Amino acid sequence: MNISRGFLLTGAVYLLIGIALGGHMGASGDHSLAPVHAHINLLGFTLMTIFGLAYRLIPGLNAGWLGVAQFWLHQIGGLVLLVALYLLMSGTLPPETVGPVMPVAEGMVLLSAIFWLANLWRAAR
Ligand code: HEM
Numbered sequence: 001m002n003i004s005r006g007f008l009l010t011g012a013v014y015l016l017i018g019i020a021l022g023g024h025m026g027a028s029g030d031h032s033l034a035p036v037h038a039h040i041n042l043l044g045f046t047l048m049t050i051f052g053l054a055y056r057l058i059p060g061l062n063a064g065w066l067g068v069a070q071f072w073l074h075q076i077g078g079l080v081l082l083v084a085l086y087l088l089m090s091g092t093l094p095p096e097t098v099g100p101v102m103p104v105a106e107g108m109v110l111l112s113a114i115f116w117l118a119n120l121w122r123a124a125r
């Protein structure tokens with residue numbers, strides 16, 4: 001699979017969503033979802049774009065299973081985390097419902113970061 005293209009394209013989609021939410025916050029004057037907006041832009045757009053560029057610049061990162069595992073852990077963990085954070089902070093779902101989901105999603109994002117480090121250690125010269 002093309003990990004770089006996957007990260008760059010999904011990062012660009014997160015940027016559009018992040019800008020839309022930022023624009024909505026600016027227009028409405030309600031900044032209560034700022035942490036959601038911040039993490040859509042940072043965990044979504046910024047990190048994924050950095051990952052996407054790195055997988056292009058350091059071709060050795062693509063070899064083996066670490067890159068594929070890192071990609072899917074960040075994609076799934078990040079998406080679940082951001083959706084759960086939105087549902088929580090917008091008041092759509094109560095903390096008792098969303099709470100148990102957060103550590104699982106955070107664990108996936110953390111494991112993705114550990115795989116990222118391991119993959120860099122292995123392939124970045
Ligand atoms: C047209 C695009 C954007 C608009 C209209 C916008 C709007 C906003 C607004 C209204 C806030 C809340 C500020 C506050 O309550 O203090 C905010 C916070 C934030 N935005 Fe954006 N934003 C945009 C793009 C971005 C991008 C591209 C990034 C990162 C790559 C970003 C990162 C952040 C961060 C990290 C915060 C939280 C800052 C803090 O809590 O101190 N924003 N944005």
Ligand code: HEM
Pocket residue numbers: 034035036038039042043046047081105106109110
């Ligand atoms: C699993 C991953 C992450 C978790 C669980 C997490 C959690 C948090 C929490 C609890 C806050 C405080 C929010 C508040 O005061 O309302 C925060 C703020 C912040 N985080 Fe993260 N974070 C994560 C990843 C990241 C990443 C990858 C970046 C940057 C690339 C980042 C950048 C920021 C920034 C700039 C703020 C301050 C902006 C704000 O007040 O909303 N975070 N984060």
